[in-house]
Amino acid sequence: MADEHGGFEDVSETLDGHPMVSLLAYARPYWPRLTLGVLASFCTRFARLVPPILVATAIDRVINGPADPGLLASVGLLPAEPIVGRAARVALLERLVLIAALAYLVRSGTRFASRYLLQSSAQKIQRDLRNDTYDHLQRLSMDFFVDHQTGAMMSVLNSDVNRLEKFLNTEFRQVIRVVATVGGIAVVLWHYSPKLAAIALAPVPVIGLASGRFLTWIEPRYKSIRESVARLNTRLENNLGGAAVIKTFNRYGFERDRVAERSQDYHDEKIGALRIRRAFFAGLRLLTGVVFVLVLYVGGLDNINGAEGALTAGSFALFFLYLRRLYSPMRRVGKSANKYQLAKSSAERVFGLLGREPTVTSPPDPYRPDDVDGDVTFDDVTFGYGDREPVLRNVSLDVPAGATVGLAGTTGAGKSTLVKLLPRFHDVDAGAVRVDSVDVREYDLDALREEIAVVEQNPYLFSGTVAENIAYGDQTALAAERDADDAARSRVIEAAKAAEAHDFVSDLPNGYDTLVGERGIKLSGGQRQRLAIARALVNDPAIIVFDEATSDVDTETEERIQESLDRLVEDRTAFVIAHRLSTISDADRIVVLEDGEIVESGTHANLLADEGDYAALWHAQSESRTPADD
Ligand SMILES: Nc1ncnc2c1ncn2[C@@H]1O[C@H](COP(=O)(O)OP(=O)(O)OP(=O)(O)O)[C@@H](O)[C@H]1O
Incomplete structure (x- = not known):
């Protein structure tokens, strides 16, 4: 491949x-x-x-x-x-x-x-x-x-x-x-007859070298075979995965032809390689056959002529018993x-x-705070992925501990990137990100990340039980969960209740011990999100980030999550990224990013009064929510 x-x-x-x-x-x-x-x-x-x-x-x-x-x-x-x-x-x-x-x-x-x-x-x-x-x-x-x-x-x-x-x-x-x-x-052969041993040994280096040469011929063929089989598999995987689309559009014939074409390529490559391989081994057999004939003739003639050093019947047999063994390891030399x-x-x-x-590590003498309040400052931050154009430009933002900041803006504006700088998933190119007035780069990395939890739109759940997935957010809870310690379960349940997950978890066949399947496949998108919120809360972080974390839950559940979250984010700093502006309308401050820059900032009421992009978007979304009001 x-x-x-x-x-x-x-x-x-x-x-x-x-x-x-x-x-x-x-x-x-x-x-x-x-x-x-x-x-x-x-x-x-x-x-x-x-x-x-x-x-x-x-x-x-x-x-x-x-x-x-x-x-x-x-x-x-x-x-x-x-x-x-x-x-x-x-x-x-x-x-x-x-x-x-x-x-x-x-x-x-x-x-x-x-x-x-x-x-x-x-x-x-x-x-x-x-x-x-x-x-x-x-x-x-x-x-x-x-x-x-x-x-x-x-x-x-x-x-x-x-x-x-x-x-x-x-x-x-x-x-x-x-x-x-x-x-x-x-x-051994030399001991019995140097002359016949020389004949028998002559092809040894030839076979070794030829097997090496053979591989230089055959290897590109094998590579093509691997590539064609990979292409065939990709096509098959795609088609099996997209079975519903093929049925919807009635593309059976089209797909059969495409698969047949890849199958034929694979077949052709394989036959080509087979030809070379078989020809090579036939050639080798011929060579060993020549040696066999020579040893038989020369050895036999010496015996008839009573030549000095002629082989006895036993040693004559020994030569033939050894000949085969002599060449087979050599045939593998090239392969080796x-x-x-x-x-x-x-x-x-x-x-x-x-x-x-x-590239991101703790400094030599890292800062390990006893407690983090959750004061966050983005100070003239510029950042780009690798050598690409910056996706954040001169972003400055002060968030006091305990505040909730809503981040809005069009797709690709840089909202997720901004919050990824907090736990140092990436380091800024210029400027600084500070937590409690200390540059995040001065923190002990583990200590910093302990205090920041991120809930993503498509949270990754591990195959395991519901409880294990929630406890994953906290090392001691996870260890206790694995030891089946009941005391730990209460923390898990508490976090699940806060994330509005407790009710649906209780309805699952084995409650908190239900297996969620690979990546949580047995749960709906909204249920996965709620478990991810619980996982983030279980560790009691000072800063919490919700990156489109409630986009997959229905409005009613979102409202319920919202209510309990209002309580849970009370004493933490929260960043909430949402396209659905109703999710962030209660935030202490709403920041609108556009193309990597902050273009608007204020409370919901301020921004509506400003009648800028935020207000326009809000009105558009309100209309689509309540068409009957028109
Ligand atoms: N890992 C990455 N590598 C390279 N570029 C990236 C990466 N992640 C994001 N980007 C780019 O950075 C820009 C900002 O992306 P980001 O995900 O921060 O935007 P966003 O505002 O959160 O968008 P959305 O609302 O769609 O999630 C986009 O142009 C995106 O293509």
Whole structure:
């Protein structure tokens, strides 16, 4: 997918050193486990080489009687002198059987140990990496979340971290496989016949290089396949999601053609790649076939001619038993190199993310107030997102503690942006935002945010119970809720009552213990908003922001919320953003923003008397509310 990692292309800026070295640092705590795993893996590989040698020895010395003593004699495992007579042959056979049993025992024992040790190390590294990456990610400032798509971040946390785990788990063993198998076989074959070993080993580097080359051909094809499958999936997802629209407009045929077109693209890409892949492996088979023929011919001819160093029947068989094993790990060398590249880019993203510093942080010696009154000042504030044009220009506003300010203005005027500066979701470009006359940048960030609650138009609820979602606003209430502490429940209920949520919650099948579904999907928009208001109130913040927080509730509920809110915001500073002006008409002060600037400010009565934009909008909205009055 082209933009799977959208926004993470700039990771190298925040990378500290080589990404794979950083990955090794994560492996360090598990080095004893890893070392044992590697040793066990080598033992498995070597144990796998033993049976063909036993077969060779059995053919030469047990079946054919006295012959060349073979490899086992030269390493002292068997007597070197010729084996003569039935008893000696049986004894030798028994010894071979014992060695074979031992080899299989070692092989399965070390295989279990190596797989377990290496895979569990990779899993532990994956767990540590994901935990650290997530923890770091959530400490990053809002600007990071604005600039990076959720999908891209998920992809780093999931695909990239998983890919690193797979790389450590699989490719590590592949390297051991190549070194131990190819190295071990080369040594054994060389012992029996350097000439035939040279023939057998000649294609090894060729296969290694060719498999690397093959990947450079096939990888762009695979990329196209991934892209075409992503396009196909997006189309299918869109269509399934938009099933109602397709039915309404009778667009079955149109959509069937569009899906068929994407399906065909995918099919074509896949067939193209299949052709290359099959041709490559057929070529490899041909090459190994050539070696097979050569070894058969040269080895056989040497034997017929009684040439010096000619193979015995057993060692002849050994060559063929080993040939296959020699080439199969090499066929994966290119794939491993490719996996290394992919793992490296994943590590770049993961460690690039880990190297990124939050832009909004507490100062070195932060201000931690015992109590916040809630006095708010915006002092000549100018702010723009990233390098874009400022969306707030020279905004100055003094709000005494306990006052309620209504913010009005057209869409995009900068109302939400203004209140986001309060909890330092972003920092001003010029000017200052002060709470109790102290610049918000001087506060301890956690202490500041403890005192400011924001209720948004589309509040995000977590899957869990109603009570957990309300208690989320306060750390102690949340902990108590999770411990099923009844005392905490009373705070939750109190907040729910204040937010006019108690009645509907009580009517839910399990009351406060009802599961709200993913993102609160089982609740209506208005119910979600009321839970979000309760969540904001439970922490008893000094400053509260309602950003279109009651837009989804009906007018009657809004009036009820309004009444109880009037009580609840009594001793707090409140900012209320609303398009429905009746929501803010009782505010102590109403501020009208237009294109990032304050254009009107005063009480509802003052603004009506001024007969400006606010008054015009008010009259327009009143008419649409009460057409009968015309
Ligand atoms: N995260 C963001 N990144 C870039 N630009 C943004 C971002 N959020 C808002 N803007 C831009 O800033 C301007 C002000 O947006 P803001 O949401 O503050 O307006 P608003 O008055 O609250 O509008 P509405 O009433 O529609 O919610 C708009 O032009 C908007 O496109």
